[in-house]
Amino acid sequence: MRWLWLMGLAVATHALMTKVTLQQRKTKQRVLQDSGVLGELLLQQTPSPAAKHRRTTATELLENYMDLSYVGTISIGTPPQQFSVIFDTGSANLWVPSVYCSSPACANHQRFDPARSSTYRSTTTSVATWYGTGSMVGVLAYDTVTIGSIQVQNQMVGLSQWEPGSFLVHVPFDGFLGLAFPRIASSGATPLFDNMMSQGLLAQDLFSIYLTPDKQNGSFVLFGGIDDAHFTGNLSWIPLTAQTYWQIKVDRITMHGLPIACTHGCQAILDSGTSMLAGPGISIRRIHYKMGATHSPSGLHTVRCGSVLPDIVFVIAGTPFPLPSQFYVLQMEDGSCVSGFEAYALPTAADELWILGHIFLRRYYSVFDRANSMVGLAPAA
Numbered sequence: 582m583r584w585l586w587l588m589g590l591a592v593a594t595h596a597l598m599t600k601v602t603l604q605q606r607k608t609k610q611r612v613l614q615d616s617g618v619l620g621e622l623l624l625q626q627t628p629s630p631a632a633k634h635r636r637t638t639a640t641e642l643l644e645n646y647m648d649l650s651y652v653g654t655i656s657i658g659t660p661p662q663q664f665s666v667i668f669d670t671g672s673a674n675l676w677v678p679s680v681y682c683s684s685p686a687c688a689n690h691q692r693f694d695p696a697r698s699s700t701y702r703s704t705t706t707s708v709a710t711w712y713g714t715g716s717m718v719g720v721l722a723y724d725t726v727t728i729g730s731i732q733v734q735n736q737m738v739g740l741s742q743w744e745p746g747s748f749l750v751h752v753p754f755d756g757f758l759g760l761a762f763p764r765i766a767s768s769g770a771t772p773l774f775d776n777m778m779s780q781g782l783l784a785q786d787l788f789s790i791y792l793t794p795d796k797q798n799g800s801f802v803l804f805g806g807i808d809d810a811h812f813t814g815n816l817s818w819i820p821l822t823a824q825t826y827w828q829i830k831v832d833r834i835t836m837h838g839l840p841i842a843c844t845h846g847c848q849a850i851l852d853s854g855t856s857m858l859a860g861p862g863i864s865i866r867r868i869h870y871k872m873g874a875t876h877s878p879s880g881l882h883t884v885r886c887g888s889v890l891p892d893i894v895f896v897i898a899g900t901p902f903p904l905p906s907q908f909y910v911l912q913m914e915d916g917s918c919v920s921g922f923e924a925y926a927l928p929t930a931a932d933e934l935w936i937l938g939h940i941f942l943r944r945y946y947s948v949f950d951r952a953n954s955m956v957g958l959a960p961a962a
Contacts, residue, residue: 597784598783598805599728599729599730600801600804601668601729601801602799652753653665653668653728653758653802655727655728656727656728657677657724658697658700659698659700659725660697661727662691665691666757666758667756667758667854668758668802668853669758669759669761669852670761670790670826670949671852671855671936672759673762673764673765673772674710674767674770675737675739676741676757677738677739677741678690678691678692679692680695681742684745685750686744686749689750689751690749690755695722695740700724701723702735703720704722705720707719707721707768708767709768710767716744717739717741717743718742718744719740719741720739721768721770722740723737723738724736724738728804729804733777739767741756759773760772760773762825762826765826774951784805784806785805785806787806787807788803789806789807789947790942790946790947791961792942792961807948811946816946816948816959817897817902817957818957819957820954822848826850827850827949828850829850829851830846831843833845833846833896834864834893834895835893836868836871836891836893836894837891841868842860842861842864843864850935850936851941851942852936856940857921857938857940858909858922858923858935858936858938858940859936859938860925860936861925861934868893869920869922872884872888872890874920881919882920883918883919885918886912886917888910889906890910892906895937904940904944905944908941909940921940944960946960946962
């Protein structure tokens with residue numbers, strides 16, 4: 582089981598900026614383990630962290646939720662109805678359960694009631710989002726969405742009417758707040774961050790993410806600003822290679838100064854909706870071999886705790902971004918240690934694709950700059 586943290590959010594605000602501070606919460610894996618469901622699910626399916634990055638013509642595939650994401654509180658409607666949502670740079674839709682959904686996953690979570698909101702406007706546009714273990718089917722509507730002190734008017738919100746499957750029954754969040762680009766939004770819905778920009782609600786058209794190591798407080802997502810107290814040195818600015826996901830080019834990945842993966846360059850997606858660091862199977866197997874990791878029945882790779890392991894270095898736009906072992910080796914509650922690297926089996930285009938989740942984001946303060954189509958990275962302080 583992956584020992585990473587889902588996080589509940591409290592909100593602090595500043596003029597034209599909203600800092601959403603993160604608190605740790607019991608992981609979904611622990612919830613599933615305690616309920617006796619996790620082992621059965623692992624036998625039924627093979628998680629693929631790349632699943633949400635392969636799209637069909639109609640919908641965007643979301644990750645299967647063995648991968649964890651930011652969780653925070655937003656409000657929808659007037660008066661506000663509160664929901665716990667994943668802040669996900671790897672998707673673009675905002676959706677929550679509705680009172681019209683009777684699936685067990687909806688019954689177990691907060692549900693939006695249109696009759697209680699004076700600012701609600703209905704539409705007849707359907708929306709569907711698919712993921713590894715089920716799907717959400719619903720309808721789009723307009724309403725006011727509040728995050729911190731920022732109120733976004735006429736925001737398109739997906740209201741689920743059907744959430745089949747058992748996986749979402751057990752997770753400690755209600756829905757999703759996607760922070761990727763409009764081109765990947767299902768049913769043409771305008772992402773919330775785009776409306777923040779168009780309505781002039783931000784000091785700068787960017788947001789930044791700071792993640793502390795496990796069991797430490799202080800993590801946050803900052804909308805509209807950069808907090809230079811939480812990184813060292815200068816930000817390295819990297820141009821996006823696509824305006825869909827937050828996708829960049831990686832020159833190579835090295836260990837002991839020698840290429841170990843991405844030898845001829847590859848693409849990578851900065852994804853706050855994924856906890857692990859995922860790549861093609863052949864590359865991950867090579868890294869695990871060099872680490873001395875062994876495959877466990879849970880599907881993860883264990884390593885000897887206390888092993889002296891080298892930095893794994895991502896060279897991006899000519900700048901090395903080292904990842905020390907204390908960031909990519911995770912200690913489980915039972916005292917064992919597992920690799921934070923994970924293989925995916927999803928076929929992709931000719932370019933090798935990597936997904937840089939929490940394992941990477943905990944090491945590097947990350948700025949997502951929509952105005953300039955760039956990502957800024959600096960060592961987290």
